[in-house]
Amino acid sequence: MKGYAMLKIGASGWIEKERPQCGPMDAICRPLAVAICTSDVHTLWEGAIGERHNMILGHECCAEVVEVGTLVKDFKPGDRVLVPAITPDWNSLEAQAGYSMHSGGMLAGWKFSNFKDGVFSEYFHVNDADGNLAILPSNISTVDACMLSDMVPTGFHGVELADVQFGDTVLVIGIGPVGLMSVAGTALRGASRIIAVGTRKNCVEAAKLYGATEFVSYKNGTIEEQVLEMTDGKGVDKVVIAGGGCETFESAVKCLKPGGKIGNVNYLGSGTYVTLPRVEWGVGMGHKQINGGLMPGGRLRMEKLGALVAAGKLDVHPLASHVFDGWEHLEEALFMMRDKPADLIKPVVKI
Ligand code: NDP
Ligand code: ZN
Structure with missing residues (x-):
């Protein structure tokens, strides 16, 4: 599969990688739309979390489930889902202590484009699918749904x-x-x-x-x-x-x-x-x-914040100032986030 990766600090590009494996509690998803975050800019160009080689970038998207593990109860292939930027391991001691975002170590609930490949990819892996994914409400567009990954929470x-x-x-x-x-x-x-x-x-x-x-x-x-x-x-x-x-x-x-x-x-x-x-x-x-603090992540928060948007109590649409169509525009959108033109709020790429 193709993914857009940080090759090293300051250098990025498309690479080929193996499609990730699905563990018993996991899901494999394909993005429907992705958004670029200022955090991608800190990671790639400032080296803010240190060196990473050939790590696929991105942690904001909504997606379609393509595969689920044998123990996943609430999601199935074909489901359209909200995906939080932070996907904790919900059975960790840190999560039990109320700090899901630090499950497995400080900031380790932030896995996409930090400890594993992110979502700027044909397919990506979600740990603890039942604990982290949420069904995308039918009246929220895929572009708006991307704002629920990270900006709203x-x-x-x-x-x-x-x-x-x-x-x-x-x-x-x-x-x-x-x-x-x-x-x-x-x-x-x-x-x-x-x-x-x-x-x-x-x-x-x-x-x-x-x-x-x-x-x-x-x-x-x-x-x-x-x-x-x-x-x-x-x-x-x-x-x-x-x-x-x-x-x-x-x-x-x-x-x-x-x-x-x-x-x-x-x-x-x-x-x-x-x-x-x-x-x-x-x-x-x-x-x-x-x-x-890093935001807590997880399914319950996605469901509640999704419900707020679906009910018309929070309009996230004005955030998506620049909407592109197709992976071929991803790099342009990423560079736009780095350069922050005066009219930019958030770039989103529909897949
Ligand atoms: P933007 O760069 O779009 O916005 C930054 C804002 O800060 C702008 O309004 C900018 O003003 C203002 N600003 C710039 N310099 C100063 C200054 N010296 N003093 C006061 N204000 C200033 O960033 P985002 O909204 O995309 O992200 C904000 C931060 O949140 C980023 O650092 C991002 O990495 C982080 N983040 C954290 C997460 C978490 O879980 N904790 C998750 C996601 C993001 P101007 O209008 O002039 O540009
Ligand atoms: Zn983000």
């Missing part, structure tokens, strides 16, 4: 990590597709003010649609100066971080009220340390919590 996980409550004033740093879903999740959780940080025009327009009430550009001075001025020096209750670099945490801590919480879902692709401002962190005693 990751953006929403940032909101969970920040513990957004009714009436909160929330700062969302970064309004790419992940941050846009954090804005949407923050609005669904009942925030009163949502201050969004980002500059790309389409993203700003989409953020308004999803509920952002005010905007800050990180290009017009520091985020903290602007946010403190907008909040009469008081700061915000919660911060979701979905963009920027290591330095963003310093701004977030400075923007936060005592007792506030930061939920980070940004993948820090470079830099060595994250530093905290001592004084604004309450000289260590400000009760300002920092929670950073």
